[in-house]
Amino acid sequence: MFKYIHIIIFLLTHDLTELKKYWEVEFIKKEFKWSRLLNKLCKSDNTYMVWYRLAYFMFRSESNKQKRVAVKINRKLNRRYSIDIPLQAEIGIGFDMWHPIGVVITEKAKIGNRLRIGSNVVIGFKNYDMDGSIKIGDDVTIGANSMIFGQNIKIGNNITIGAMSFINKDIPDNCTVYTEKSNIIKNKAH
Structure with missing residues (x-):
């Protein structure tokens, strides 16, 4: 009350x-x-x-x-x-989570306008003892189960990050980024 x-x-x-x-x-x-x-x-x-x-x-x-x-x-x-988005994180207008569950964003995030993210996305800062931030530009889409993790990473404007991607480097403007995946199916010998 x-x-x-x-x-x-x-x-x-x-x-x-x-x-x-x-x-x-x-x-x-x-x-x-x-x-x-x-x-x-x-x-x-x-x-x-x-x-x-x-x-x-x-x-x-x-x-x-x-x-x-x-x-x-x-x-x-x-x-x-089941979300961890601290109030210290700077997140611009137009923030949209498709399925708001399992999202973690560091308090050191500085995010532009119109961020769209799926479930289980992590935006993490590597070392809290150091200064800096993770900067994400405008019009960024991050697919489900993706992770952006590092120290002083800059993600540009107009970026699409595919589902299940791991990002630990800067991304320039106007890119589509994904982590290549391979499915290996092995038959068990009886």
Whole structure:
């Protein structure tokens, strides 16, 4: 109950222009109206993006109480959806997860607009004792069960990463990248 009071205070005392734009693009998919947001919240099983973006913006507020509530909201989301996306990660507008389960994104991620990812995607940072980040540009699609892992990697704009890919190097703009796979089937001798 206590957290809802701080959510209401946040919604009543802050300029919500940017938050509403994120909700419009990532959840409602139509022009923002409070009635549309509430209607979709009541009908949708997947409300992750609404709550994540609320926590994301609350975490960036000046109030320590609202930051603590944001962390609580995010922890609950992480448990419910088996996701680990810290509020410190910078993720631009248009973030879309096809099946929001098993996604892990490092707090050192700086992600542009319109990131689309499948389930079980990991964007990980190799050594937290070192400075840096993993930078991902605009209009990037990452297929299911893929991993981006390393130190100070830069993924360009307009990139498609195929499912089950492992990325540990920079990728320039306008590329399709995948990890080659081979299926070996051996018959057991009786």
